[in-house]
Amino acid sequence: MITLSEIKKSLLISIWFIFLTFPIMVIRVDTVENVIEWRWNNMILVGVGSFLLSFLWRHLMGRKEAGRKQAESDEAEKTPLVQRILGERRFYLPALIAVSIFVILFPFLFSTYQVNIMTTALIYVILGLGLNIVVGLAGLLDLGYVAFYAVGAYSYALLNFHYGLGFWTVLPVGAILAALAGILLGFPVLRLRGDYLAIVTLGFGEIIRLILENYNEFSFGPSGIANIPRPGFFGVDMSLSAAIIYIYFLMIGLTLFTVFVVNRLQNSRIGRAWVALREDEIACQAMGIDKTKTKLTAFALGATWAGMGGVIFAAKTTFINPASFTFLESAIILSIVVLGGMGSIVGVIMGALVLILLPEYLREFGEYRMLFFGAAMVIIMVFRPQGLIGKARRTYKFEGDLKSEA
Amino acid sequence: MDYFLELFLGGLTRGSIYALIALGYTMVYGIIELINFAHGEIYMIGAFTGLIVAGVLTVMGLNSVAILLLASVAAVIYSSAYGFTMEKVAYKPLRHAPRLSALIGAIGMSLFLQNYVLLAQTSDFLPFPSLIPEFEFMDPYAHIIGSAEVVILITTAVVMVLLTLLIKFSKIGKAMRATAQDRKMAMLVGVNVDQVISMTFIIGSGTAAIGGVLIASHIGMINFYIGFIAGIKAFTAAVLGGIGSIPGAVLGSFVLGWTESFATGYVSSDYEDVFAFALLVLILIFRPAGILGKVSAQKV
Incomplete structure (x- = not known):
């Protein structure tokens, strides 16, 4: 839900960005002729744009935080989705065939x-x-x-x-x-x-x-x-x-x-x-x-x-x-x-x-x-600081009986 | 001899501009170990803000010394604001991410800011009004050094002294040094690390902006791309002196400035950059941590 405090925050952010972009976005000077052009519509654009984007940004940040907390609470380290799909034969083969057909037909299509x-x-x-x-x-x-x-x-x-x-x-x-x-x-x-x-x-x-x-x-x-x-x-x-x-x-x-x-x-x-x-x-x-x-x-x-x-x-x-x-x-x-x-x-x-x-x-x-x-x-x-597809670390599992080994 | 002196002072001027930019690199690196590739863009934005403010004030009809001062102040304020915002938007979320991710974020930021200025202003070279006055008492020495160069040298010296005092004696300076040494420990003893990092970006961006206005009014032309070249050079200077060390950045900048100046004067201006980078490679081969960098044995 969008609360009042969030609106206030976004308003402040948008004012900050209007200030920040003011000289470069609004004013254009011709140093030879000494003519100044004021482009006020750019200011409105920056203000409205940053106001809306700040909501989106906060929402995505919240999701990222939630994702990280969840990952921390999960015991087992999850392998990335793409890695898992690639690991399974029944997804892997059809995907490979589809990609090869596309690759071969591509220049003719x-x-x-x-x-x-x-x-x-x-x-x-x-x-x-x-x-x-x-x-x-x-x-x-x-x-x-x-x-x-x-x-x-x-x-x-x-x-x-x-x-x-x-x-x-x-x-x-x-x-x-x-x-x-x-x-x-x-x-x-x-x-x-x-x-x-x-x-x-x-x-x-x-x-x-x-x-x-x-x-x-x-x-x-x-x-x-x-x-x-x-x-x-x-x-x-x-x-x-x-x-x-x-x-x-x-x-x-x-x-x-x-x-x-x-x-x-x-x-x-x-x-x-x-x-x-x-x-x-x-x-x-x-x-x-x-x-x-x-x-x-x-x-x-x-x-x-x-x-x-x-x-x-x-x-x-x-x-x-x-x-x-x-x-x-x-x-x-x-x-x-x-x-x-x-x-x-x-x-x-x-x-x-x-x-x-x-x-x-x-x-x-x-x-x-x-x-x-x-x-x-x-x-x-x-x-996604780890990249689009993070590399799953190679892990070795001990499969034998722990007690008999010790 | 005069020619040598002219090259020497030219190199010194060049070096002081590099030093003003290199300080930001080295301070940021010292504290969060990030090569801030967008730092050159901050310098470029400083130069642009200076140009715009100077243009507006010229139309309003102020005298040139007042314009220079006001334009510099505006450039410093805006560059610092950009540095501060950049850190909050792009680098703070990446503080615990792999270091290369932060580096790519910085490269993206640099591309973004370049194109932002390109689109909002122009892709052409803009003539920058020559704001630094010609002093009459400098006339006898005009064949060796110009008034603008003297102003640049003095300004740089003043900025350096102020910065050294700030870092040595002020509370925030002490907090900075503590954070650079050990961020976790600094946090434990009550240093507000977020604030320190923001301050570092603000100060580094401010000095870069001073460099931007000075060099722009000395050379007389700017475009959106100047930040990139200057950024790489300043970064080279910072590494040359030992990255993370402030006196190192200054020394490295002077060494780089002299190398370029003498290479241009005695060999050929085409290979100026080749000499600069060759010097960097040579110095790093023999002193892998830079001229003033500490060679610390790696502990296991």
């Missing part, structure tokens, strides 16, 4: 524009899964991941430009070059922890971008490289729409491959070493895990996928320039990982689809889309 967007989203799925190795599994906060993406994209563009190498040759080469760049970054930052690591990786990403932007003889500077060929299919000439569909299926294949590899990695010796390293570095070393090797493999393997993603990005857009590899891109990839739920493969896929498709379909809102995008990031984090 929708326009090439839609297919193009989906391909972009799939590139981000791969990037997200790659970064998930570094951030989600190994717990190393990397804010310069886009650098490896750039290494992949530029290695295809430059190798093609200078030596005429084809897509299929460069795909592994780009991956290896990115992995090498990962190790190169990994060495100096081995000793750093947490936020220091974050800022150094950020700096590394910026250095790579600035070099690409300024070293004209090497990378053609801000004007970038155009006319990068699309991937070939045994020398068959393809129309533009066929090429787009071809890249789409290529991406589907690569995504499946990535999911397979990452899934196998998670349960491998090295994957468990990463998780152990994330949880406690010292205990991990005491158990005889080589810290240097484990961290470097995390950087190298994470970068490999970014390199491949970069090669495909260059082949898909046929044009690259340094503006595609800014810090914002790193932030978006990191958001995919965190928003989806760290360490969870399904979560990362969902996160990538939401974060890439949402702004695309928000295009109808035109210039407001980035505003909504930023707000959505804040709101999702406030109400």
